[in-house]
Amino acid sequence: MKLHVIHYNDLHSHFDMWPRYMSFMKEHRTYDSLVFDLGDHADRVAPATEATQGKINTHLLNELSPTAVTIGNNEGITFPHDWLAELYSDATFPVLVSNLSAPFAKAGMIQELPTGKVGIFGLTAPYYELYELLGWSIENPFEAAAREIEALRDQVDVLICLSHLGFYQDEDLAERFPELDLIIGSHTHHVLDDGVVRNGVLIAQAGKHGQYAGEIYLNTDTGEKEAVLHPLESYPEDEATAVLLDKEQYLAERQMKQPIGRTSGLANDWFNPSPFTQLLADTMRDWCQADLACVPAGMLLGSLSPGPVSSYDLHRLCPHPINPCKVTMTGKELKQFIAEVDTNRFEQLKVRGLGFRGKLMGKMHYAGNRQHLDDAKHYTVVLPDMFTFGPLFPEIKEMPKEYFMPELLRDLLFDRLSEKSEFGELPIRKH
Structure with missing residues (x-):
């Protein structure tokens, strides 16, 4: 089975780079590409994210039409409970978080492609005390991973973990679970130019703030695993995305400028x-x-x-x-x-x-x-x-x-x- 993956992580609402990413997508995406966002797409540092309670981020992700996303700590523990509960209410994509109990959080899924089946599940960093204070139940990610691997491994040709745990935790995942083929990571903002292989598992991560888009190529027939990062600063802005973004940001900021x-x-x-x-x-x-x-x-x-x-x-x-x-x-x-x-x-x-x-x-x-x-x-x-x-x-x-x-x-x-x-x-x- 041959597999093509495009990934992106830790945007932190640096929206200036988003039109460039969409331009990259239009150039590199094919009909059978898998596309993932690894969390911390939303960050309340941006006025538009604050004013829309993160809905602007969901709207942009809808335009991207990813295969799946997971959440980061910025969505999970900086958003009030009601914001997070509603964040993905109009999402057109699945939100995979196997170690969080929330209405939007889905367990592992199987994506069927013409060449085979891909199992995918997501994990987020377990800030236990903070999640509890916000009214959410968070689970040890390694226990959740073991459960998902047991459920999915025998049904799929490739097994992928979407991780917002950080690179060092991803290394631990790979050491504990060689059944994984690929861990696509985030959280620690590592720039892994060619990926890193641990215990036979490829780990990929693409920096932060829209610096890079990542591509991964897998071939289960030959065992080949290749990861590459593309600097996005050289890509032109996608015009339609830039217009949409300008409109949403203007409306959000106008709302916030009302005197209190x-x-x-x-x-x-x-x-x-x-x-x-x-x-x-x-x-x-x-x-x-x-x-x-x-x-x-x-x-x-x-x-x-x-x-x-x-x-x-x-x-x-x-x-x-x-x-x-x-x-x-x-x-x-x-x-x-x-x-x-x-x-x-x-x-x-x-x-x-x-x-x-x-x-x-x-x-x-x-x-x-x-x-x-x-x-x-x-x-x-x-x-x-x-x-x-x-x-x-x-x-x-x-x-x-x-x-x-x-x-x-x-x-x-x-x-x-x-x-x-x-x-x-x-x-x-x-x-």
Whole structure:
């Protein structure tokens, strides 16, 4: 059996590259090609994704007409439950996620081609605590994979896993399950120019943000497996796609630019005390009912001008899919944390990933009393959730914590600024 696959991953709503991808598709796709999107197509960093609750992404995928897609963590844990539940309601393609219990999530499928049968199933990264908080049930992906392989392997000529687990987890999949022929991956944004073979299983991944489209050729008769990446920057834009995209983005942004309130202006400076960041810190503390809130000025990308405020303004200045998280730590641990972040090194720290869409951390701002801390006493501290995932502060990852979801940091600002024209008391929302 000969098989031709086209794949694409981690667009993250970088829509400027989508017309080029559609141009590539029209040139390379044949009647029996399999086409897959590997998740994180949608990202709330884009105003159009925010305004349409991701429906613009589904509309674009409908135009692509993929064989199947899976979801990434950006769809899964940055979208509120009702957004995700409705995201694919008008999709014309199957959404394969074998380790998530959701109305749209389908188990493995068999695609019949003139030359044979292909089994396909999808897996997404299991952020257990976050999925549970959002009202979804997520399963260990390796257990789901074992179940799908047992169900599909004997019925098909080729078995494919669509993975949003990341390259290193894909390597583990290949080592555990040599019954797989192909793992098409995503999540870690690896650029695998020729693919990687582990335990006889080909692993492919195509970068991020529309850098590349991937092609895979399999021949089960000869055992040949070939993967190649095509840089998309050299492809012209598909005109019809560009027109559709411009229209959808214009309508979405116009909706977001409706005023929600007014301010006399809120300045922000990444390296000096700033009223805008201080407002965010105060709001986080009130919202989560904590002893202390800490947020760096780099979380806000600029200042808020005097006059009307819109959700478009707040999205532009705070685009991150980051939630507040309340952490319990001792006074001694809190002192150590403050000593670490009140440094030039932290202020200049450039971060990629973890939901952060800014440039650097900037000066830490606090709400609450951080003086005269008792080493043995326990304090509740509200932080951006990116601080709790491990890479920045490994010790915080193990501390007791409570995530506040689905509200993002900009949602707290929206609530604060939409109720009064100047600083005011924030009604504390019970969670």
